[in-house]
Amino acid sequence: MVRINGEMIDASGKSIAQLLEALGYSPQRVAVELNVEIVPKASYSETFVKDGDSVEIVRFVGGG
Amino acid sequence: MIPTYEEIYSALAERHGAELQKKLSLARTAVCGLGGLGSNIAVCLVRAGVGHVRIIDFDRVDISNINRQQYFLEQIGQYKTDALYEILKRINPYCEVVRTNVRLNEKNIPEILASEDVICEAFDDPESKAELVNCVxxxxxxxxxxxxxxxxxxxxxxxxxxxxxxxxFYLSGDGESDVSEGTGLVSSRVMVCAAHQAHKAIQLINEEFQEEQK
Known part of the structure; x- marks a missing residue:
């Protein structure tokens, strides 16, 4: 199980890009931390999560 | 008659304590985007006696900004950097306010922000927000x-x-209420969020910075 924004999800083996798509996030409007390290945008397709990982997806909405 | 640097500094130090005021006066901050968030963040930082604030925007003051941004009617049409510079200098003429009149992007961000310590993201467009955050x-x-x-x-x-x-890396806001969903931006709630950001900046300067820094 992978902890995604505090919730345990069966996502082991998926890439960050796949996770974002499955959870309905726009890759252009997020920042993603994997185990408290930033995942570079260019690496979303080649970065895979495994059991025990913790992912934080920060979503930006408009307004400021 | 405008008070001297020493008069303003000692008034601030009396409020905040000498140790915090020293840290604030040595802190280097940047505000990226000078709208409802950024103009209010910058005012908070300068009122608190932060010594250096870089203000960054490419846009001009518009009548539609007045409901929540710090600008005045006679400033409509001015660059936001110039209009906010005037306001900040009226609050504290001894604060080092640096105007950067550009649209930030991932190519120019590293150079423009290289010498700042605390960066406040205050854009309105979600993709610009994400670009700045990822780049930093x-x-x-x-x-x-x-x-x-x-x-x-x-x-x-x-x-x-x-x-x-x-x-x-810190994030302020409710994480959900999107301006594109028709609810609009109201001065009070935008200022709450701006104050959260400015307050976190001041807390970090207090907790993480040394008095002798720079």
Whole structure:
């Protein structure tokens, strides 16, 4: 199980890009931390999560 | 008659204590985007006696900004950097306010923000927000970064929180209320979020900075 924004999800083996798509996030409007390290945008397709990982997806909405 | 540097400094130090005031006066901050968030963040920082504020925007003051941004009617048409510079200098003429009149992008961000310590993300467009945050986290990992997401509408002001996302990355807002969903931006709620960001900046300067820094 992978902890995604505090919730345990069966996502082991998926890439960050796949996770974002499955959870309905726009890759252009997020920042993603994997185990408290930033995942570079260019690496979303080649970065895979495994059991025990913790992912934080920060979503930006408009307004400021 | 405008007070001297020493008079303003000692008035601030009397409020904040000598130790905090020293740290604030040595802090280098940047505000990226000078709208409802950024103009209010910058005013908070300068009122608190932060010694250096870089203000960054490419846009001009518009009549539609007046409902929530710090500008005055006679400033309509001016560059926001110039208009806010005037306002900040009226609050504290001895604060080093640096105007950067550009549109930030991932190419110019590392150079423009290289010498700042605390960076406030205050854009309105979600893709610009994400671009700045990703660029700072990837390229300038030693910086403190305080971003915002979700402050539109008339929802509870108490829903706006600041949380720590990573070692030096904080996020203010409710995370959800999007301006594009028709709720609009109301001065009070935008200012709550701006104040959250400015307050986190001041807390970090107090907690993480040394008095002798720079």
């Amino acid at each position: 986290l990837e390229r300038l990992p030693e910086k403190y970064l305080i971003a915002a997401s979700g402050m539109a509408g008339l929802f509870s002001a108490n829903a706006i929180k600041t949380r720590k996302i990573a070692k030096r």
